[in-house]
Amino acid sequence: MPDGPANEFRFDSVDDVRDRLRKVDYLSDEGIAGIVYLADRLGKPILVEGPAGTGKTQLAKSVAEITNARLIRLQCYEGLDESKALYEWNYKKQLLRIQASKADGDSTGWDQIEEDIFSDDFLLTRPLLEAIRAEDPVVLLIDEVDRVEVETEALLLEILSDYQVSIPELGTITARQIPLVFLTSNNTRELSEALKRRCLFLHIDYPDMEREKEIVLTKVPDISESLADQVARIVRSIRQLELKKSPSVSETLDWARTLMLLGVEKVDAEVATSTANILLKYQTDIAKANKELSNEASTVNRAAK
Template identity: 50%
Template sequence: MNPRPDSVAGLTEALRGDGYLADRGLATAAYVALSLDRPLLLEGEVGVGKTEIAKALARVLGRRLIRLQCYEGIDTHQALYEWDYARQLLQIRALSERDLADDSAVDALFGPAFLLERPLLDAVRAGDSAVLLVDEVDRADDEFEAFLLELLSDFAITIPEIGTVAAERPPLVVLTSNRTRELHDALKRRCLYSWVGYPDTERELAIVRARIPGVDERLARKVVAAVQRLRDLDLVKAPGVAETLDWVATLAAVGATGPEGFDAATIEDTIGAVVKDHDDLAVVRERVHELAAGGAPYVPRSG
């Protein structure tokens, strides 16, 4: 592991050196989570960097990243551990009748050699040498959220056949949510909280420079200005920072290396890198000339 930064400014600079530009509020929340061994809950729109900060923290701290991707229907076995039933069956077939009569041989079938670790058990055993990312926790159901709350309280797991596994010090835990549903207050109280919003123009430009070195400054400014205007439209899925980076990379791939390449035809050809909904495409295609010209931001009409 790398030494932990000794201040918010130190963590901010470490993250910046890794290409992640955290604002002071987010960097402060991450630093306090590290200092107090508290989980960090990040909410915000899709594509604003919630998952990326967990990856960046793992790199700058020199810790292993363990990721649990949540989804509808996930259960505790898929998150904790499972028994390797195929290997157990092969072992049973290899045992003689005399072996099967021996209780110790049967007990060995439920020993560590046949245990498949899933992310949460892996994180408990790794302790503070890991960063545990619980991604899109809002996609899991209420029962799984309640189980997760219990785990985060003591970081100990009881496996009936083996015993209790506990972390001496917990890993750094980062939970993310896109707010597809409201999380329970009990989970929020257990965590430190930070809202990750869309960056302003200058911060987004700095992110583009950091993540895509050598990008033409004038092209980057035109792309960022266009994305900022798109967020003012009434789109079903507003573009995040991830889409901004995708658009810049796409433009470079098709040879648009300068601001003159950001014309209406090129925007129409590449808009799929930043707009990911059919209805939104129809809205944006009516404005490609405005985007190319760098016109004034769109202001929704009242009424």
């Protein structure tokens, strides 16, 4: 941890994290809230991993919201480099400065010019440096870090362990405060040991039925307890199938909203099969789910007789 002004803690307890997240409609559990609490206390970044659509990105956004912090987001992609992640010299402006001094009849020596053009005024700040230099509270989100090449991860290491950035022409810039940092990964490749070592690790899986029902109740206006319950139940049974792509929480929400629009109160096999394309995006998955859904419905019907 760097020296400097002591950070005030953002949360009083794990329950405090949970309650405040709930107030902004993010339904966490003990594991999620616990790690956020620890990250704040220990001044460590959180590496959040898990399937798509389980609330990894949303967690960072929601934590920014409840701590009144500005969210600074670095969206990772293949080919992301230092000049887009960290900083870049504004070479157009530098050129103009050089030309201007020539036009002036040039009493300034090259050394002076060089010092000039490698100063703050000529620096283009990208998200990582912006987060380090921020004076207001920030949450740094390094989203989908598994998309960058493993070599590019090295860019992040100095920031994640020391909260500082070295710029050869300017020196080392150290954070004035330790920001909360979230890295997310969809696990498309293994991250380096060096990166993992610097982070607290949080795996967010699909929520259990109770939590998913709560998410639906929170996020879908006017939905009944009974419909939310059926939705959570059916989605869970679909996730147990061997699928190419399981439905994510966002798809559960889309499905619940669709059922509301259709005025459905009871999800029978017919409704479920005719709307399965909202939950699932592969024809083979839809076929599997439909088979399961009609079996399930007939079992329920038989039991009712």
